[in-house]
Amino acid sequence: GAGVSQSPRYKVAKRGQDVALRCDPISGHVSLFWYQQALGQGPEFLTYFQNEAQLDKSGLPSDRFFAERPEGSVSTLKIQRTQQEDSAVYLCASSFGTSGDSPLHFGNGTRLTVT
Amino acid sequence: AQTVTQSQPEMSVQEAETVTLSCTYDTSESDYYLFWYKQPPSRQMILVIRQEAYKQQNATENRFSVNFQKAAKSFSLKISDSQLGDAAMYFCAYRSAYFGNEKLTFGTGTRLTIIP
Numbered sequence: 001g002a003g004v005s006q007s008p009r010y011k012v013a014k015r016g017q018d019v020a021l022r023c024d025p026i027s028g029h030v031s032l033f034w035y036q037q038a039l040g041q042g043p044e045f046l047t048y049f050q051n052e053a054q055l056d057k058s059g060l061p062s063d064r065f066f067a068e069r070p071e072g073s074v075s076t077l078k079i080q081r082t083q084q085e086d087s088a089v090y091l092c093a094s095s096f097g098t099s100g101d102s103p104l105h106f107g108n109g110t111r112l113t114v115t
Numbered sequence: 116a117q118t119v120t121q122s123q124p125e126m127s128v129q130e131a132e133t134v135t136l137s138c139t140y141d142t143s144e145s146d147y148y149l150f151w152y153k154q155p156p157s158r159q160m161i162l163v164i165r166q167e168a169y170k171q172q173n174a175t176e177n178r179f180s181v182n183f184q185k186a187a188k189s190f191s192l193k194i195s196d197s198q199l200g201d202a203a204m205y206f207c208a209y210r211s212a213y214f215g216n217e218k219l220t221f222g223t224g225t226r227l228t229i230i231p
Binding site: 043059089101103 | 119121147148157158159160161162165167206210211212213214215217218219220221222223224
């Protein structure tokens with residue numbers, strides 16, 4: 001595909017369930033970011049990968065959040081034992097380069113609702 | 116740590132008129148990038164315009180231009196000849212130019228309404 005693809009587009013989980021959110025970046029893109037966007041807020045950084053290496057996970061809010069990119073392409077964000085405060089849109093973005101001037105391409109996000 | 120502040124939660128403008136969205140930021144770095152992103156209801160972040168901090172000249176993209184005041188740490192977006200399709204959330208964002216700090220830091224956004 002031409003853009004960053006995220007699935008599912010919507011996810012409803014009962015409190016305490018585990019969820020897995022998928023991101024397919026643009027082919028060849030080295031950098032991959034995950035962001036969390038609460039309702040009415042700006043996106044907040046969660047974690048950053050350069051190829052398969054997770055270089056920054058300082059934004060992950062708790063040890064219930066885990067991200068991986070084992071082959072340097074597709075990435076999965078996993079949330080264990082979901083809580084109501086995890087309800088948000090989760091955005092994935094990728095870029096070809098690693099420097100600040102390399103444009104980020106965003107997906108349409110996954111809206112997670114925890115009931 | 117860097118912070119980005121957007122003090123206007125909502126703005127509205129008549130179609131074909133001009134509107135300016137405000138953004139201020141705080142950083143101790145000297146080299147960085149600033150961005151304005153548009154987020155329509157589809158949720159996808161779309162890059163509107165980008166400014167390199169080392170460039171004095173304000174960036175321009177068709178109807179969109181910025182007023183970058185580095186000393187004041189201000190980065191406002193001007194939209195000329197507003198169109199109905201400009202209605203969206205607009206986010207100001209900061210990105211360091213230094214290795215090891217690649218993340219984008221966003222403001223809280225401004226919802227722009229276009230009045231026909």
